[in-house]
Amino acid sequence: MANKKVIVGLGSCGVAAGAAKIFDKLESLKNADKLSFELKKTSCIGMCFREPLVEVIDETGNFLYGNVDESKVIDIVERHIKNNEPVKEFVVHSNMFACADDYFFQTQVKIALRNCGLIDPESIEEYESREGYNAIKKILNEKWSNEDVIKTMIDSGLRGRGGGGFPTGMKWKFAFNNKADQKYIICNADEGDPGAFMDRSLLEGDPHAVLEGMIIGAYAIQATSGIIYCRAEYPLAIKRLNIALELARKKGYLGKSIFGVDGFDFDIYIKEGAGAFVCGEETALIASVEGKRGMPRIRPPFPAASGLWKKPTNINNVETFANVPWIILNGAAAYTKYGTGKSKGTKVFALAGKIRNSGLVEVPMGITIRDVIIKLGGGIPNDKKFKAVQLGGPSGGCIPEYLADTIVDYDSVTATGAIMGSGGMVVMDETTCMVDIARFFLNFTQAESCGKCTFCRIGTKRMLEILTRITEGKGQEGDIEKLEELAYQIKDNSLCGLGQTAPNPVLTTLKYFRNEYEAHIRDKKCPAKACKQLLTYTIDPEKCTGCTVCARKCPAGAIDGEKKLPHLIRQEACIKCGDCYSRCKFEAIGVF
Amino acid sequence: MRIARVFQDKIAEFHSDTDLTLLEPVLEKYQNVKGNLIPILQHTQDIFGYIPREAFIKISETTGLKLSDLYGVATFYAQFRLQPVGKHIIKVCHGTACHVQNSNKITDSLEDALNVKDGETSGDGLFTLESVACLGCCSLAPVMMIGVETFGKLTGNEAVRIIKEIKIKESI
Numbered sequence: 001m002a003n004k005k006v007i008v009g010l011g012s013c014g015v016a017a018g019a020a021k022i023f024d025k026l027e028s029l030k031n032a033d034k035l036s037f038e039l040k041k042t043s044c045i046g047m048c049f050r051e052p053l054v055e056v057i058d059e060t061g062n063f064l065y066g067n068v069d070e071s072k073v074i075d076i077v078e079r080h081i082k083n084n085e086p087v088k089e090f091v092v093h094s095n096m097f098a099c100a101d102d103y104f105f106q107t108q109v110k111i112a113l114r115n116c117g118l119i120d121p122e123s124i125e126e127y128e129s130r131e132g133y134n135a136i137k138k139i140l141n142e143k144w145s146n147e148d149v150i151k152t153m154i155d156s157g158l159r160g161r162g163g164g165g166f167p168t169g170m171k172w173k174f175a176f177n178n179k180a181d182q183k184y185i186i187c188n189a190d191e192g193d194p195g196a197f198m199d200r201s202l203l204e205g206d207p208h209a210v211l212e213g214m215i216i217g218a219y220a221i222q223a224t225s226g227i228i229y230c231r232a233e234y235p236l237a238i239k240r241l242n243i244a245l246e247l248a249r250k251k252g253y254l255g256k257s258i259f260g261v262d263g264f265d266f267d268i269y270i271k272e273g274a275g276a277f278v279c280g281e282e283t284a285l286i287a288s289v290e291g292k293r294g295m296p297r298i299r300p301p302f303p304a305a306s307g308l309w310k311k312p313t314n315i316n317n318v319e320t321f322a323n324v325p326w327i328i329l330n331g332a333a334a335y336t337k338y339g340t341g342k343s344k345g346t347k348v349f350a351l352a353g354k355i356r357n358s359g360l361v362e363v364p365m366g367i368t369i370r371d372v373i374i375k376l377g378g379g380i381p382n383d384k385k386f387k388a389v390q391l392g393g394p395s396g397g398c399i400p401e402y403l404a405d406t407i408v409d410y411d412s413v414t415a416t417g418a419i420m421g422s423g424g425m426v427v428m429d430e431t432t433c434m435v436d437i438a439r440f441f442l443n444f445t446q447a448e449s450c451g452k453c454t455f456c457r458i459g460t461k462r463m464l465e466i467l468t469r470i471t472e473g474k475g476q477e478g479d480i481e482k483l484e485e486l487a488y489q490i491k492d493n494s495l496c497g498l499g500q501t502a503p504n505p506v507l508t509t510l511k512y513f514r515n516e517y518e519a520h521i522r523d524k525k526c527p528a529k530a531c532k533q534l535l536t537y538t539i540d541p542e543k544c545t546g547c548t549v550c551a552r553k554c555p556a557g558a559i560d561g562e563k564k565l566p567h568l569i570r571q572e573a574c575i576k577c578g579d580c581y582s583r584c585k586f587e588a589i590g591v592f
Numbered sequence: 593m594r595i596a597r598v599f600q601d602k603i604a605e606f607h608s609d610t611d612l613t614l615l616e617p618v619l620e621k622y623q624n625v626k627g628n629l630i631p632i633l634q635h636t637q638d639i640f641g642y643i644p645r646e647a648f649i650k651i652s653e654t655t656g657l658k659l660s661d662l663y664g665v666a667t668f669y670a671q672f673r674l675q676p677v678g679k680h681i682i683k684v685c686h687g688t689a690c691h692v693q694n695s696n697k698i699t700d701s702l703e704d705a706l707n708v709k710d711g712e713t714s715g716d717g718l719f720t721l722e723s724v725a726c727l728g729c730c731s732l733a734p735v736m737m738i739g740v741e742t743f744g745k746l747t748g749n750e751a752v753r754i755i756k757e758i759k760i761k762e763s764i
Contacts, residue, residue: 012728012729012742013729013731013732013744015742016729016732016735016741016742016743016744017732017744017745048731048732049731051731051732191728192725192726193726194686194687194688194689194690194691194725194726194730195687195688195689195726195730196726196728196730197726197728197729197730197731200728232634232671233724233726233727233728234728235740236740271630271631272630272631272634274630274633274634274669274670274671274672275669275670275671276668276669276670277725288630289627290626290627291626291627291628291629291630291665292629292661292665293664293665293668294668294669309626350730350731351731352688352689352730352731352733353688353689353692353693353730353733354692354693358689358730358731358732358733359731390688393688424688424730426688426689426692426730428692432692437691437692440688440691441688444725448725450668
């Protein structure tokens with residue numbers, strides 16, 4: 001029983017699912033019985049739907065246990081660790097036998113996430129044991145010029161993974177061409193799109209990959225200082241980044257004359273964001289690092305010419321940086337093997353919403369959206385119908401089910417009216433109201449608008465008011481046209497990406513689900529039965545037993561009836577809170 | 593309307609008993625550091641739980657930064673609070689994934705249980721209820737965060753149970 005390794009997934013999602021307790025339980029069992037297995041930590045492997053996860057590696061192979069609770073831990077220790085018999089019924093993935101979840105791994109190609117869930121993110125040695133820091137060492141040993149690095153990045157076709165999709169190599173080239181005594185390289189880790197969490201997972205699971213990507217970028221553009229602008233809402237990511245920075249400095253990978261190369265001075269600092277979605281825009285991010293209100297400014301000058309403290313500055317996203325070391329080590333050609341004409345390589349998607357297997361997946365560009373949702377995501381739970389998928393966060397749009405065979409690449413997704421964005425995929429089923437979703441996003445962009453451009457500041461507010469009254473059953477004829485007019489005005493007259501894309505959720509839902517808007521406005525009905533104020537609650541006299549629960553609990557006193565006789569809801573008094581519906585044990589209350 | 597930020601633009605009343613000496617190490621650390629304004633405000637909030645009126649004045653006097661700039665930055669970012677808060681801050685996630693999994697229900701239940709509105713602090717000073725845009729735990733939606741601990745796959749009742757447990761621990 002020696003030489004066994006037991007690895008617990010302790011990313012944010014794992015911890016929230018109870019993985020810390022599992023780790024403690026394993027530790028106490030280990031100490032109590034003086035067992036000699038090695039107990040280790042790792043981060044998210046992407047199977048959030050099976051958290052907490054425990055992997056056991058023994059002489060024969062790897063066994064990944066899913067949905068582990070304390071009683072399963074006891075079984076695993078007793079049967080697998082002590083008696084060398086894997087507990088097959090709890091195994092979700094193994095290299096020894098087929099498991100139900102194998103498809104989840106088969107379709108994926110892990111480049112950015114190559115180490116996530118496999119290494120201990122708090123150990124630099126584990127990163128190095130998987131070719132970590134070999135890419136920068138290769139560049140230095142083989143004496144690559146700055147142009148060599150930049151050319152490899154251009155050849156790889158890697159495009160900005162934060163949403164913009166601008167070719168990374170070109171960005172580096174611009175920053176390199178602008179000569180200055182000081183240059184900055186910034187990692188944008190202000191992951192603000194609600195529904196996207198790949199940057200968090202990467203920083204928590206493989207912080208050194210991001211650091212190495214930044215060091216390579218610094219070498220390419222001759223940057224002297226690096227900054228990671230990270231959301232304060234990600235405390236675990238910040239903690240692990242700090243540990244990684246400390247370890248890298250100790251090894252001489254950051255600081256003065258790094259990797260023993262004279263004159264290669266480069267260090268990285270963390271800047272905690274203070275919570276403003278607009279700071280994902282690069283000029284706003286720079287203003288924020290400078291300690292000002294994070295408001296975008298007119299470009300040009302682009303940051304590559306005049307950025308932080310008016311010095312040439314290059315900004316890339318977390319996922320972009322994580323791809324860089326792999327591309328340098330394996331060559332641009334290996335990367336372009338994956339993907340489509342204009343979108344090379346792989347993309348990480350965060351699956352969430354009404355989907356069975358929520359989690360992180362990395363797939364080659366060119367796969368269809370349907371494959372991601374049905375094959376990898378396992379489809380929609382509770383026998384509901386797949387209705388739409390929201391791509392690209394508040395700047396993106398909703399793609400309806402009948403367009404789900406659209407392939408995943410920058411241009412095909414943009415053609416639907418959505419955007420690739422940072423890769424959040426929120427899946428919606430028949431119970432999701434598309435007008436409500438549009439209102440939800442407008443509510444978000446309206447609150448996050450920095451207020452600089454009038455159309456964005458006031459236009460989004462007007463759009464939100466119209467959407468709110470539609471969902472409340474007060475929609476008027478002409479509202480749809482007003483929404484469209486405002487949407488185009490805001491798009492045309494806003495300075496930054498936030499305003500230019502804020503109307504996208506409304507425009508795409510209008511394009512694909514116009515009938516839902518019309519049902520809300522004309523018939524005062526919500527087809528998805530999600531907008532409370534448009535619902536009518538009635539009692540089926542056949543099913544009502546007269547138990548009086550609803551009448552006693554109704555906060556508006558809108559239900560009348562004698563004991564043991566069918567009750568009645570007085571519609572004029574009903575406030576549509578749905579309390580009676582959730583309390584009725586006899587399914588006698590219907591919603592229309 | 594959930595994730596609409598609860599905008600705070602009213603600075604707290606003057607308290608003469610605020611221990612401003614706690615601020616000195618922070619001000620010293622960031623003296624003459626470019627772009628120091630946001631980290632100073634963040635540390636101030638870590639110390640006091642919010643940014644007191646007298647701290648604004650002290651920071652301005654020590655660093656030479658204009659009070660108007662301090663106020664401008666403090667009201668721009670969602671993180672900064674200008675009023676005292678409860679001991680535990682409950683951040684209920686209202687990101688897209690949580691929204692489609694009915695996070696409104698979580699906030700409603702907590703509002704009822706604590707007898708506060710979104711953004712307010714409970715009468716016993718134990719809890720402040722907040723709505724946040726996205727905590728990045730979308731796969732466990734709906735979620736909330738109390739301190740550094742994240743709770744996932746919540747229901748209204750489950751959220752209220754967690755609050756009650758904290759209350760019991762506090763009363764011992």
